Amino acid sequence: MPLGYPAEVGPGPGAARSNRTRGAETIVATTVQAVGLRVRTGRYVAVDGVDLSLGAGVHGLLGPNGAGKTTLIRALATVLRPHDGELRLLGQPMDGRPDLRAVRRGLGYLPQEFGYHPRFTVTEFVEYMAWLKEVPGAGRGRAVRRAIERVGLAGRADSRMKALSGGMLRRAGIAQAIVNEPDLLLLDEPTVGLDPQQRLDFRQLLRELGANSCVVVSTHLVEDVAAACTSVVLVDAGRVVLHGTPDDIATAGGPDDAGDSPIERGYSALIKRHRADLAVAR
Secondary structure, three states, X not given: OHHHOOHHHXXXXXXXXXXXXXXXXXOOOOXXXXXXXXXXXXXXXXXXXXXXXXXXXXXXXXXXXXOOHHHHHHHHOOOOOOOEEEEEXXXXXXXXXXXXXXXXXXXXXXXXXXXXXXXXXXXXXXXXXXXXXXXXXXXHHHHHHHHHHHOOOHHHOOXXXXXXXXXXXXXXXXXXXXXXXXXXXXEEOOOOOOOHHHHHHHHHHXXXXXXXXXXXXXXXXXXXXXXXXXXXXXEEOOEEEEEEOHHHHHOOOOOOOOOOOHHHHHHHHHHHHHHHHHHHHO
């Protein structure tokens, strides 16, 4: 099963689409709600007591390598089950026996690494993912073309996946994530492999998507957060250090903190203080 969904509960064809709609119609105001969320990977608690409330907009999930960003994204994507705490996605609680198919129809997810058949063309890959997400057949072709165009791959729509460069593969992955026009879009390190112009184009796409959807972008690149995100969740050691705006991070640092820009210096200062607090607590 592509994208890491457990096969026994993965989305599939044949079920009716959920009644989620856009514009003046029903939209869940708080798309992600977490209270005391803890997620284990093996014996290690990678997400440790996270409180989070996210609605429409572009939310940067920022932190150093090993901070718990990918584990949190995987929990929001319903790939990992929480060990403790409460989690609601698109208005549905994730404890007990949640309707994962209904939730996943409203999700878009790009993991750091995703599977694909190398002989698929870009169109075939995105169309296959649209089928798995139960995009209605009548509008599926149009949805596939629009997704491919939005990531700048219209000229390579008939190219086989195995012939794409790393950056083009990443854009194909983004296309499959947005083909169902999700209310919750989860992107794990989406700019890896993109050249500078592609990153600028991607930031503009994020702004467009965030107008009506909740977009969560996991990254360790401070400049991407500063340029595209309406809010930032800074995490370290599985905990939320700060949930605010890019300006909140920028004002947290001083001239003696490491970094070449105000937001980099603020990031360095906040991580340093958090780790000092953890050392004292131990």
